[in-house]
Amino acid sequence: MKILVPVKRVVDYNVKVRVKSDQTGVELSGVKMAMNPFDEIAVEEAVRLKEKGVVTEIIAVSVGITASQETIRTALAMGADRGILVETEASPEPLAVAKILKALADREQPGLIILGKQAIDDDMNATGQMLAALLGWPQGTFASKVDIEDGTATVKREVDGGLETVALTMPAIITADLRLNEPRYASLPNIMKARKKPIDVVKPADLGVDPAPRLSTLKVVEPPKRQAGKKVKSVAELVDKLRNEAKVI
Amino acid sequence: MDFGLTHEQQMVVDTVRGFVETELYPLEPHIERTGVVLPELGAAIRRKVLDLGFYAPNIPTEFGGGGLDHLTFTLLERELGRASMALGVFWGRPSNILCAANEDQKARYLYPAVRGERMDALAMTEPEAGSDLRGMKCTARRAGGDWILNGTKHFISHADIADFLIVFVATDTKRITAFLVDRGTPGFEIRPGYRSVSHRGYQNCILSFEDCRLPDAQILGQEGQGFAMANTWLHATRLSVAALCVGRARRAFDLALNYAAQRRQFGQAIGKFQGVSFQLADMITGIDAADHLTLAAAWRLDQRLPANREISQAKLFASEMLSRVADQALQIHGGMGLMEDLPLERLWRDARVERIWDGTSEIQRHIISRELLRPLGA
Ligand SMILES: Cc1cc2nc3c(=O)[nH]c(=O)nc-3n(C[C@H](O)[C@H](O)[C@H](O)COP(=O)(O)OP(=O)(O)OC[C@H]3O[C@@H](n4cnc5c(N)ncnc54)[C@H](O)[C@@H]3O)c2cc1C
Numbered sequence: 001m002k003i004l005v006p007v008k009r010v011v012d013y014n015v016k017v018r019v020k021s022d023q024t025g026v027e028l029s030g031v032k033m034a035m036n037p038f039d040e041i042a043v044e045e046a047v048r049l050k051e052k053g054v055v056t057e058i059i060a061v062s063v064g065i066t067a068s069q070e071t072i073r074t075a076l077a078m079g080a081d082r083g084i085l086v087e088t089e090a091s092p093e094p095l096a097v098a099k100i101l102k103a104l105a106d107r108e109q110p111g112l113i114i115l116g117k118q119a120i121d122d123d124m125n126a127t128g129q130m131l132a133a134l135l136g137w138p139q140g141t142f143a144s145k146v147d148i149e150d151g152t153a154t155v156k157r158e159v160d161g162g163l164e165t166v167a168l169t170m171p172a173i174i175t176a177d178l179r180l181n182e183p184r185y186a187s188l189p190n191i192m193k194a195r196k197k198p199i200d201v202v203k204p205a206d207l208g209v210d211p212a213p214r215l216s217t218l219k220v221v222e223p224p225k226r227q228a229g230k231k232v233k234s235v236a237e238l239v240d241k242l243r244n245e246a247k248v249i
Numbered sequence: 250m251d252f253g254l255t256h257e258q259q260m261v262v263d264t265v266r267g268f269v270e271t272e273l274y275p276l277e278p279h280i281e282r283t284g285v286v287l288p289e290l291g292a293a294i295r296r297k298v299l300d301l302g303f304y305a306p307n308i309p310t311e312f313g314g315g316g317l318d319h320l321t322f323t324l325l326e327r328e329l330g331r332a333s334m335a336l337g338v339f340w341g342r343p344s345n346i347l348c349a350a351n352e353d354q355k356a357r358y359l360y361p362a363v364r365g366e367r368m369d370a371l372a373m374t375e376p377e378a379g380s381d382l383r384g385m386k387c388t389a390r391r392a393g394g395d396w397i398l399n400g401t402k403h404f405i406s407h408a409d410i411a412d413f414l415i416v417f418v419a420t421d422t423k424r425i426t427a428f429l430v431d432r433g434t435p436g437f438e439i440r441p442g443y444r445s446v447s448h449r450g451y452q453n454c455i456l457s458f459e460d461c462r463l464p465d466a467q468i469l470g471q472e473g474q475g476f477a478m479a480n481t482w483l484h485a486t487r488l489s490v491a492a493l494c495v496g497r498a499r500r501a502f503d504l505a506l507n508y509a510a511q512r513r514q515f516g517q518a519i520g521k522f523q524g525v526s527f528q529l530a531d532m533i534t535g536i537d538a539a540d541h542l543t544l545a546a547a548w549r550l551d552q553r554l555p556a557n558r559e560i561s562q563a564k565l566f567a568s569e570m571l572s573r574v575a576d577q578a579l580q581i582h583g584g585m586g587l588m589e590d591l592p593l594e595r596l597w598r599d600a601r602v603e604r605i606w607d608g609t610s611e612i613q614r615h616i617i618s619r620e621l622l623r624p625l626g627a
Contacts, residue, residue, distance in 0.1 A: 185268055
């Protein structure tokens with residue numbers, strides 16, 4: 001069984017992001033980029049499935065600028081077998097990415113696609129779900145445990161208030177939550193081998209997808225500074241402040 | 250000219266940094282308090298590094314090592330150098346000089362060292378021969394077909410956890426020879442050394458030889474070729490010192506930078522005071538300068554260009570820079586900087602030895618100036 005793992009290049013989670021002075025987005029120049037942490041978890045899960053003998057080939061896909069190749073190489077160094085870069089200057093929105101992934105799934109015929117539950121840059125949490133809808137495949141989102149047996153993926157999902165277990169008939173879509181696993185460090189032999197693994201480069205047009213954004217960003221601003229807390233003397237005062245100052249009740 | 254790292258180099262940096270921060274930093278406070286790394290802990294670190302295929306990264310792949318070039322290995326040392334040496338030592342980097350061993354010795358020493366089964370340490374310094382190694386008093390004299398060793402070595406790093414030592418002794422008045430000496434050889438004793446201000450948990454030892462008998466088969470390289478071999482193989486340790494100074498200075502700097510941005514006095518972040526911000530500017534300038542000197546020297550080794558002067562410059566500048574930066578980082582933390590709750594007092598103490606071992610700053614200046622003056626006949 002083949003497995004497809006989409007990986008996104010995002011600002012490294014250690015970086016304190018800054019808004020650009022013209023408010024068009026966050027500052028990316030000179031900023032350290034890395035693989036989206038949830039995608040790392042997805043790659044790790046794929047590698048574990050391969051080590052268990054469930055999966056024969058892992059294909060890492062990234063949609064983005066040329067430098068996204070580095071993100072694919074990181075996946076290759078973790079144990080993915082080959083990469084596909086869908087090269088585009090546009091920063092595509094979830095629907096465009098889902099359409100691109102659908103086209104690749106049609107071509108590659110994977111038994112499973114594992115994505116991160118969301119990317120830490122735009123926090124959309126949509127690509128996996130949209131892809132499942134486009135493909136007509138079952139989905140197990142927010143996975144914290146995955147078992148594959150006899151064409152069925154059993155997925156423990158982290159839902160509000162507990163865990164829900166679903167059984168998916170494969171091919172299926174899984175999105176990885178934080179507790180699914182702890183991604184490994186890339187081993188030195190794998191880092192060295194990654195260079196020799198192939199990366200195909202295609203354009204969205206080759207897949208019949210127009211990646212142009214449909215949303216336009218009006219402006220990006222810093223979150224408001226947190227105000228210092230206030231002590232209240234009584235419940236009555238609290239209720240009064242909530243009603244008249246904070247205007248939340 | 251290309252100052253960028255390759256993607257492989259960046260991944261090596263990220264992996265080592267990740268390992269150091271996640272696996273080693275949390276262990277540090279305990280090591281600092283007790284001054285001891287339990288053997289099981291050391292073995293566990295070694296196991297993890299072996300599993301990552303990162304053990305013996307400096308040794309060529311033909312001998313089973315990681316086969317990193319000098320530049321990439323120097324980057325690795327820089328990141329590993331951020332952590333306590335008492336822990337980092339278990340990330341085995343066997344002495345390059347073992348590559349000069351013959352086939353029989355490679356099987357007994359090099360390969361087991363690369364596999365993490367045996368640990369090496371290297372002994373040159375003696376109580377009466379430090380900078381002036383040619384004055385060493387440890388001797389080996391011929392007795393039948395064998396050699397008899399006598400004398401004392403001191404300041405020998407991590408000999409307490411070593412399975413064998415690479416020992417330099419005089420086999421004649423001026424001829425220095427390297428021997429491979431197994432722990433437990435009759436007449437050879439490894440004793441605890443001194444308590445040091447730097448690097449708690451990373452021990453130095455005293456070695457004593459009393460009529461210690463060794464066969465010819467224990468000579469590393471040729472009899473009388475000890476210094477020639479050291480010159481060929483051991484320059485890399487000076488570069489490693491330079492690299493770890495850069496890594497550690499960067500760690501101290503990052504702490505200071507964040508503290509300067511957060512700590513408020515007189516109604517504003519202390520980083521807003523020029524007295525603090527200019528220190529930060531000087532610190533990072535020194536760190537980057539040392540980093541460039543170090544990586545450029547490593548690059549020269551990879552290009553097979555002469556690099557002796559450049560390596561000494563890197564070692565000299567980086568170790569003195571670290572002393573300054575660690576001191577300033579501590580100063581920016583005020584009283585809290587002195588407390589064991591933060592790693593600054595330790596970084597400050599640890600910095601001190603870097604200007605002494607692997608050739609003191611004065612000896613580095615000597616090497617640098619000799620390289621310039623000797624061709625002029627002075
Ligand atoms: C913790 C620790 C671990 C060590 N680990 C090892 C090890 O594993 N293996 C090993 O072989 N050695 C090791 N060393 C030894 C280290 O390399 C020596 O300490 C160093 O070379 C200096 O020798 P010394 O201490 O005898 O000082 P000396 O050589 O006695 O120097 C004293 C002072 O005189 C100065 N000086 C000497 N000669 C000159 C000159 N020509 N011009 C100007 N100034 C000069 C020196 O710079 C220094 O300031 C270790 C040392 C320490 C402290």
